[in-house]
Amino acid sequence: MSEPDELYPPVQYAPGWMLLAFGVIALVILALWLILFLTRQRRPRREAGEPAPSVLDAVAQLRHEYLADIDEIERAYRAHELDARRANLELSRLTRRFVNEYSGLEAPVLTLDDLIARGVHPSLVDALHRHYYPSIFGRGPAIDPLAGAEAARRVVAEWH
Secondary structure: OOOOOOOOOOOOOOOOHEEEEEEEEHHHHHHHHHHHHOOOOOOOOOOOOOOOOOOOHHHHHHHHHHHHHHHHHHHHHOOOOOOOOHHHHHHHHHHHHHHHHOOOHHHHOHHHHHHHHHOOHHHHHHHHHHHHHHHHEEEEOOOOOHHHHHHHHHHHOOOO
């Protein structure tokens, strides 16, 4: 066996090819960015004198919507579209949903004991304990939903 006289190094690419590869990658990234930037949904622009919407406006709107829903449940009860038990059930769901939407607390799936353990506002505990639980789970006649509607209004007005 004969040994080669000399070892030759591998063939090197010219530096221009490496620059070309980086340039192509940069162009692809730029094209993707442009596509995403130019096709994204635009936010509506406010007029110069129009104030920015505030968190207080959103809270007031949320309270207004839930108070209107309470009024609707009360109207349906008075029109005999809902019986007392069903009206209290709907008020319970509504107040729990309000608390969830307002604060993020998962009130719709928590029991009364869970809510008490988390230290929720007393108006919610009072409404659930005095009005909704006895009407929904009790064997006797349901408690007057008009009092439950007032308790729901207190929850919506006082929750913070």
